[in-house]
Each structure stands twice: as structure tokens, then as C-alpha cells.
Amino acid sequence: MKLCISSTGKDLQAGVDPRFGRAAGYVIVDSDTGAFESAENPAAMAGGGAGTKAAQMVIDRGAQAVLTGNIGPNAFAVLNAAGIVMYTGVSGSVQDAVDAFNSGRLQTVSAPTAPAHAGSGGRRGCS
Amino acid sequence: MIIAVASGKGGTGKTTVAVSIALSLDVVQFVDCDVEEPNAAIFLRPVIAEKIPVTMPVPEVDESKCSGCRKCAELCAYNALVVIGKRVLVFPHMCHGCGGCTLICPEKAIAVKPREIGTIETGHAHSMEFMQGILNVGDPMATPIIGQLRARQRFLHTGYRTHTVRPARFASGG
Missing domain, CATH: 3.30.70.20 (Alpha-Beta Plaits)
Structure with missing residues (x-):
């Protein structure tokens, strides 16, 4: 299964970024073969709409599941509509996340786990 | 003459000042542009004649x-x-x-x-023409309503115009 993991770096040793829409980037891992590639987040610095833009990228890359810390309402709506399974509360390294997925330890979510703008920091997130 | 009462901080007295100035003048059009929480109506108690949806x-x-x-x-x-x-x-x-x-x-x-993102209300309070914009709760964009308020205000006749605005929105580029 093709997993998209929000990450702070570009390989399996990178940490899981707790934010989905505002993640620094993503590592896309094939859980069956272990092959991976990195993807930049086109929305990391977006003025607004990071969740929908990042979700569009995940869909376009053909991922079937998203592993992240938290996910906001708009990204959730997009991924849910696209039939992509979401796992939240994921932490540690990207490799840890893949291992946790493979051992069936992750929980899927059926609702957003963070409010809008939560991951953008500063004024917007706190206002 | 247009008198704009503005502050980047909430709770500083924009509404109090704007209402007081307006009541001390003779021919006034009062426009409450603080569309996220227009409060001047609490003091002026206007009779609203028309409600226009903003879309x-x-x-x-x-x-x-x-x-x-x-x-x-x-x-x-x-x-x-x-x-x-x-x-x-x-x-x-x-x-x-x-x-x-x-x-x-x-x-x-x-x-x-x-x-629909909000409403513009027009009417009278004391001897002044009164207008306020109200943004629907939960809607993020105040500026289209402020823009329409200002566009309408040009069509009304008067001497003085007093506005109250909350420019925090402008400061953050929103």
C-alpha cells in the first residue's frame, strides 16, 4: 500500500511532522516493498488553503493512506472524499510510522483532529 | 467631511467615540463598518428600514x-x-x-x-441616517461587506459621515 507520511525531512530517518497541511514535506513509502520517495509540500508556505492543496498533492501522487500527527477539517474533507485512509497521532521517525502501520498498531480517524489554521503558527493559528 | 474612527486594538472605544461625535453633530450619516461585531446600534437604537443581503x-x-x-x-x-x-x-x-x-x-x-456572506442594514437613528454591515458568524471575509457599505454610502446625501471600523482585518491583510 502506498503511504504518505508528513515529515520534516526527505528519508525514512526523518521525523514525522505533526501537521498535515503545513508539513515541511512528505515521504511516500510503499509498505509492501519499502521503496520510498520524498515530496515537497507545495502548501507549506501558502497564504491559506494549505490543507486542500496538500491533499490534492497526495491524491495526485496516488497515495492510498496518510500517516500524520493531526489533520484539519478541509484536508480531512478532501482525503475522505478521495477514499484515502487517514491515521493520526503518529510520531517518531518515518520508519517508525511505517513499522507501526505494518504491525497494525495505528488507528484510523473518522473526523478532523485539529481546527482550521492550527498548523500555520503565529497570528493566524492563535487568533 | 468624512470622519473615520479606527483602531487596531479592540475595546479601545471606537464605537463610543463615533457615536458621541455623531450625536453632537447636526446632519450625519453614520456607517458602522465593524462588520464582525457592529455595536453602534446598541447605543443609537436605529429603526431599520431595509435589510440587503451581501453575496x-x-x-x-x-x-x-x-x-x-x-x-x-x-x-x-x-x-x-x-x-x-x-x-x-x-x-x-x-x-x-x-x-x-x-x-x-x-x-x-x-x-x-x-x-450570502452577510447583510447590510439601513435606517434612521435620531436625526441621522444609519447603516451597518453584519458578517455572518463563521464567515471569514469582512472586506466585501465593508466595500459594499462604502459603495452605498456614496449614494446617500448628507453633511457629516462618521464611520467606525475595526482595522485589525486590514492590518493582517485579510
Whole structure:
């Protein structure tokens, strides 16, 4: 299964970024073969709409599941509509996340786990 | 003469000052542009004669015409459109109503429909003409309502005009 993991770096040793829409980037891992590639987040610095833009990228890359810390309402709506399974509360390294997925330890979510703008920091997130 | 009462900080007395100035003058048009929480009406107790809805144009996609080319989603500066296969998801709250998606769609599959974001109320209070804008709770964009208030105000006649605005919105570029 093709997993998209929000990450702070570009390989399996990178940490899981707790934010989905505002993640620094993503590592896309094939859980069956272990092959991976990195993807930049086109929305990391977006003025607004990071969740929908990042979700569009995940869909376009053909991922079937998203592993992240938290996910906001708009990204959730997009991924849910696209039939992509979401796992939240994921932490540690990207490799840890893949291992946790493979051992069936992750929980899927059926609702957003963070409010809008939560991951953008500063004024917007706190206002 | 237009007197604008503005402050970047809330609770500093914009409404108090604006209302006091307006009541001390003879011929006044009072415009409450603080559309997120217009409070001048609490003091002036206006009789509202007209309520005008304020709308924004948002896209509506005809899925039978959509080819899934994604040009609309790529164009949208506010990421209000997402394409999943041949389905377009629209996030109306994120749309700024620019209309770009309707122009770029090669299949002419995108029409606009009005979405109500608030109301403008006009009436009288004491001897003054009164106007206020009210943004619907939960809606993010105040500026279209302020813009329409200001556009309407030009058509009304008077001497003095007093505005109260909360420019925190302007300061943050929102």
C-alpha cells in the first residue's frame, strides 16, 4: 500500500511532522516493498488553503493512506472524499510510522483532529 | 467631511467615540463598518428600514461537463478547488470570488452562484441616517461587506459621515 507520511525531512530517518497541511514535506513509502520517495509540500508556505492543496498533492501522487500527527477539517474533507485512509497521532521517525502501520498498531480517524489554521503558527493559528 | 474612527486594538472605544461625535453633530450619516461585531446600534437604537443581503460569487461545477483537467484547481490562488478524478470539490468559505475558474475552464463547466456572506442594514437613528454591515458568524471575509457599505454610502446625501471600523482585518491583510 502506498503511504504518505508528513515529515520534516526527505528519508525514512526523518521525523514525522505533526501537521498535515503545513508539513515541511512528505515521504511516500510503499509498505509492501519499502521503496520510498520524498515530496515537497507545495502548501507549506501558502497564504491559506494549505490543507486542500496538500491533499490534492497526495491524491495526485496516488497515495492510498496518510500517516500524520493531526489533520484539519478541509484536508480531512478532501482525503475522505478521495477514499484515502487517514491515521493520526503518529510520531517518531518515518520508519517508525511505517513499522507501526505494518504491525497494525495505528488507528484510523473518522473526523478532523485539529481546527482550521492550527498548523500555520503565529497570528493566524492563535487568533 | 468624512470622519473615520479606527483602531487596531479592540475595546479601545471606537464605537463610543463615533457615536458621541455623531450625536453632537447636526446632519450625519453614520456607517458602522465593524462588520464582525457592529455595536453602534446598541447605543443609537436605529429603526431599520431595509435589510440587503451581501453575496459573493462562488463556483458551481456541472459535473456532466467537467473533464477533470484540473486547470481550475491549479489556477485558484486560495486553494478552494480540489479535483479528484472527474469530481471537483468546492470549498466556498475559501473562495474569494475572483471568477478565474469560470474563465479558465475549457469545458465551460463552471458557473457562479451567489453565496450570502452577510447583510447590510439601513435606517434612521435620531436625526441621522444609519447603516451597518453584519458578517455572518463563521464567515471569514469582512472586506466585501465593508466595500459594499462604502459603495452605498456614496449614494446617500448628507453633511457629516462618521464611520467606525475595526482595522485589525486590514492590518493582517485579510
